[in-house]
Amino acid sequence: MNPLLDQLQPYPFEKLRRLFAGVTPNSAYSPISLGIGEPKHPTPRFIQQALADNLDGLASYPTTAGSEALRAGIAGWLERRYGLPKIDAATQVLPVNGSREALFALAQTVIDPRPGALVVCPNPFYQIYEGAAYLSGAKPYFVNSDPARNFAPDFSVLDEASWRHVQLLYVCSPGNPTGAVLGLDDWKNLFQLSEKYGFIIAADECYSEIYFKDEPPLGALEAAHRLGFGDFRRLVVFSSLSKRSNVPGMRSGFVAGDADVLKQFLLYRTYHGGAMSPSVQAASLAAWNDETHVAENRAKYIAKFNQVTPLLEEVLDVALPDAGFYLWAKVDRLGGVTDTDFARGLYADYNVTVLPGSYLAREAHGINPGSNRIRMALVAEVDECLEAARRIVEYARKLSLS
Numbered sequence: 001m002n003p004l005l006d007q008l009q010p011y012p013f014e015k016l017r018r019l020f021a022g023v024t025p026n027s028a029y030s031p032i033s034l035g036i037g038e039p040k041h042p043t044p045r046f047i048q049q050a051l052a053d054n055l056d057g058l059a060s061y062p063t064t065a066g067s068e069a070l071r072a073g074i075a076g077w078l079e080r081r082y083g084l085p086k087i088d089a090a091t092q093v094l095p096v097n098g099s100r101e102a103l104f105a106l107a108q109t110v111i112d113p114r115p116g117a118l119v120v121c122p123n124p125f126y127q128i129y130e131g132a133a134y135l136s137g138a139k140p141y142f143v144n145s146d147p148a149r150n151f152a153p154d155f156s157v158l159d160e161a162s163w164r165h166v167q168l169l170y171v172c173s174p175g176n177p178t179g180a181v182l183g184l185d186d187w188k189n190l191f192q193l194s195e196k197y198g199f200i201i202a203a204d205e206c207y208s209e210i211y212f213k214d215e216p217p218l219g220a221l222e223a224a225h226r227l228g229f230g231d232f233r234r235l236v237v238f239s240s241l242s243k244r245s246n247v248p249g250m251r252s253g254f255v256a257g258d259a260d261v262l263k264q265f266l267l268y269r270t271y272h273g274g275a276m277s278p279s280v281q282a283a284s285l286a287a288w289n290d291e292t293h294v295a296e297n298r299a300k301y302i303a304k305f306n307q308v309t310p311l312l313e314e315v316l317d318v319a320l321p322d323a324g325f326y327l328w329a330k331v332d333r334l335g336g337v338t339d340t341d342f343a344r345g346l347y348a349d350y351n352v353t354v355l356p357g358s359y360l361a362r363e364a365h366g367i368n369p370g371s372n373r374i375r376m377a378l379v380a381e382v383d384e385c386l387e388a389a390r391r392i393v394e395y396a397r398k399l400s401l402s
Contacts, residue, residue: 007134011127012359019344019356029351032388034376036355037176037326041246041300041381044293050286051250057278064275065266066095073285074254082222085230091259092232094266095276095284098251099206099240102274103170104132106236109268110200110261111167113137118162120169122153124177124361124370126204129170138167142364150322151178152186155193157365166199174207174217177360177375178328179321181211187223194234200261206240206253209294210301211323221257232257236265243325244294245287252276252284301325304382311389312376315396325378328357332372334399339372345399350391 010018016035025031065071074095075087087093096102103126111117111133119133123142133140141162145151153171171190173182182190194201203220211217220237224230240253255262269275276284287293309320309327318329331342339356346352357373376392378385 002135004135004137008131009127012355015359016343016353016355019340020347023344023348025347025351026349027351029391031351031353032380032384032391033353034355034378034380034385034388035353036379037377038379039243039246039248039325040379041297043246044287044290046290046293047245047247047250047283047287051279051283054279054282057282060278062275062278062281064270066276067278067281067285070095070276070281070285070288073288074256077288078221078256081216082219082225084221084225087256088259092262093254093256094262094269095252095254095281096238096269097253097274097276098242099204099238099253100128101251102238102253102255103128103202103204104135105268105272105274106200106202106255106265107132107136107138107168108272109265111136111138116165117167118165120155120158120166120199122170122172122175123364124357125170126172126176127360130362133168140362141166142362144361144364144367144369145175145178145180149180151175151180151328152182155189163193163197166197168200168202169194170202170204171220172204172207173220174205174211174321174323176204176207176324177326177355177357177370179207179324179326181217181322182223184218184223184226187218187220188227191224191227191229191235198234200234200236200258203235203237205237206243207324208239209244210298210325212302212305212320213322217323231259234258234261236261241284241287244297246297247283247287250280250283252280252287300382301378304378304385307382308378308385308389311386311393315393315400327376327378328373329376330373331396334396335402337399339370339374342374342399346392346395349398350395352388352391352395354392 071089075089117138121129143153236257242248316329357370361370
């Protein structure tokens with residue numbers, strides 16, 4: 001067996017299963033899960049219809065590069081969404097089977113597994129980043145989110161010697177689980193570091209279309225264009241339809257950016273077998289070409305967060321995020337309770353599932369930045385999220401009294 005597999009930690013949901021082992025939740029309450037970031041809004045009918053209308057595509061092998069029509073559709077969406085000049089759909093865009101597998105596969109493409117190779121990851125983080133680093137033969141270097149900077153990662157913790165070993169840097173904006181969005185100055189700093197040390201930036205933007213302000217989140221390609229890095233050198237952006245269009249089961253996304261990197265990535269994927277079904281490609285093109293359903297979906301999240309957040313603010317240290325569909329709440333002011341204690345007790349007493357923040361982070365620079373926090377995914381319809389919030393408020397008040 002590959003010995004690198006021994007370096008992987010159990011996935012957060014496996015840790016959660018172990019935490020809840022032996023607990024029988026209060027049967028007076030119906031179960032509500034805020035633990036997994038799986039969109040629960042209905043898939044738009046026109047996307048379902050586009051998939052059904054193109055089932056003839058199952059009769060042929062797909063190409064790894066995807067259809068010209070889908071690549072052009074994605075390029076057009078990027079140009080409209082981020083105000084970009086013409087994107088070369090043939091060389092700067094590649095459809096992928098969801099951002100998860102692409103985020104993992106990129107590390108296998110770009111890492112030279114020489115001694116000391118580093119992959120920089122935000123902390124807390126999407127667990128794929130860590131696994132991709134280890135299985136590529138590199139080691140993750142965790143950069144803690146800074147609450148004083150709206151939970152943006154503090155990259156100043158790396159010294160000169162460490163930067164010289166960095167080959168790949170993952171950044172998630174809007175962030176999971178914090179919802180933090182990087183600004184233009186943040187991107188300028190990263191681009192300058194990439195220029196100096198030669199590492200590739202992998203920008204995970206799968207939450208980019210769920211936001212709460214009038215102005216949409218700044219994207220990495222948009223920042224590169226505005227800062228004079230129009231060739232997107234050493235920059236690869238990842239996006240997905242899962243959250244934007246409520247089609248997590250369709251496994252459809254794209255990567256875009258540096259044509260030289262994507263050329264090598266396409267070579268890797270040709271052998272890896274990462275081609276998207278022609279039927280899924282047709283449904284994906286329909287989704288990328290429509291913004292009405294995206295605005296309707298975003299309005300649902302805005303309504304939920306505007307109702308749920310004030311309720312939880314009464315008892316928890318929590319605030320409306322920049323974007324995304326998570327609330328990142330601190331719980332230790334409730335009599336010193338830990339995040340795991342809170343999650344286990346809430347499940348036992350009120351049958352509501354949340355994810356302990358420490359499961360999403362690692363000990364780095366003397367702390368686990370997820371400790372004493374919980375992640376709540378407001379993915380269900382508004383009534384269910386409000387009911388969960390009321391139970392959390394009741395539980396928190398009970399903890400405070402005790």
